[in-house]
Amino acid sequence: MTSYDKPSLTMSEIEAVLRKHFGTGATEITPMAGGNLSSVFSFVHEGKGYCVKFSDLAGAYKTERYVSDLLSGQGIPFPKCLALGKTGRLAYAIMERIEGRNLADCTEEEQARQLPDLMAILTRLAAVKVGATSGYGWIGPDGNGAYASWKDFVVAFNAEDQTGTFWENWHDLYRTSCLEKDVFEEIYHRLMDYVPYNESYRGFIHGDFHQWNILSDGTRITGIIDGNCMYGDFLVDLAILDRHMPRSGVVGKYQDVQAKAGIALPNFKERLLGAYYFKGLDGLRFYAKMGWKDAYQGTREFLLNLK
Template identity: 50%
Template sequence: MTAYEKPALSLPEAERFLEDHYSAPVEKVTPVDGGNLSRVFFFDIGGEGRVLRFSDLPQGFALQHVMSERLRSQGVNYQRFLEYGTFGTLTYSIAERIEGTMLINAPEGVQRDLLPAVAERITRLNRVEIGDSHGYGWVQTDGSGSYPTWRDYLVDFFGDNQTGTFWENWTDLFRTSVLEREVFDECYARLMAYSKYNEPYRFLVHNDSHPWNLLTDGRTLTGLLDGNFIYGDFLIDLTIVERSLPSLPVTATFRAEYEKQGLLLPDFEERLIGAHYYKGLDGLRFFAKMGWTPAYEHTRDYLLSLVKG
């Protein structure tokens, strides 16, 4: 299996799409680095900044539009999605452009100063009202989760027989990449052993809350992007930030915010380990598929060091 490559859409093709799409003039169309799974362009129209994304994955951008409205209506400063649709074999979305740069590119001092704001913003997202919806795992456009239990979600998410998703035929990676079957199986067994601690908790989880999806102007946190939304234990989002900003006091900062917002933390250490195995195991196969060997090895060694089984 070759490494995944996002759509190879050129700047002239994006410009033609926008010219056909809008009756008003479009300016400053610029390709943007980043976005592992979509091709991204910035542009201006009517004096306002916009973000254009193209994807060849079948899930499309409908959920982002729904969740953007839901989060913003409850006071979460999430990127506003304006529209989405199809373009040939691709899907596209157009969203507002939030001013700022990715938090991962900010100096460590700025990251440290903004860490309480990161914890507050993500915890507020975790606590949004989810109404009478039901289910765990992937959030659907009707607001419900896709699986009756957290364990059911894990079994299917890491199952061999997947079709129509980014992970179709992913077990080929055991033959074609650095992904090691014995390591994967060991970490999966640990994940399932610890999943009982995460099972009782059902909150909205961003599920991709790393500092590449957090924007800053150097003084404040200006925006939150690109949720990969699930229902599950809110500690999942903590572990993502913790692993991506390892030099900062992430866990202590988030714990203080949880207490401030009234979230209880029974079995905290066990839930944290379960969350690390959930995100780390997915990271192993993602890094293998993308051909990112150093990231794979770093994550593998971390997961194996967490517990002895």
């Protein structure tokens, strides 16, 4: 089990998909960086920017359309989904393109200046109205979570049997990669100790809230993209951002913003620890699969030293 290869397409295959939805006139079709599981291309039609994403994973993008409608309908700067379809074995989604570049491409100083914007978006994500939906964990195309409780989701997500998913046969990583079984199991046991603190909170979680999924014009945040969206404790998104911007004091700034707004954060420390363990454990497995040894080692040390 080695790193995952994104689907490859010829230019004529991409052009055929765009012709189906736009007729002629799509220009500047250009591969985009980012996206670990999708092949993404930007293009222009009648002066407006769009992107098209292709994936060979089952059910890809149906949930993204639900999330797109949910977030853009509540004023969160997330791309509108314009079309879904299939071409051969691949699913595709056509989205509006939000102007800006990855926040990761900004200097550290520029990123720091945009922290108030990031705190505002995190606050708005936590307040997303999820309506009459139910369940925890991965959001399905119908808007419901896949599991009855956060604990059920955590157990299932880390179970050995992941048939038909990105994690099928993931226990092979213990033999074929840098993933260490004793370390994984230690973090998993710690995670389960903190599950009770997180499981009474059910909000929207972007699930991949970091600089490569955040767009900026250099002075302000213009939008957020992608996501491994789920229902659970919204502090998961804070934990992700803090791990990707470790020198920015993200956690303290978030607490200050919430305190000024009169928003209570009960059991904050325990919930944040649960969030670190949840995302960190996922990170260990992912970095091992992708062969990113430095990211694996950094995450391993961070998790083992948490108190």
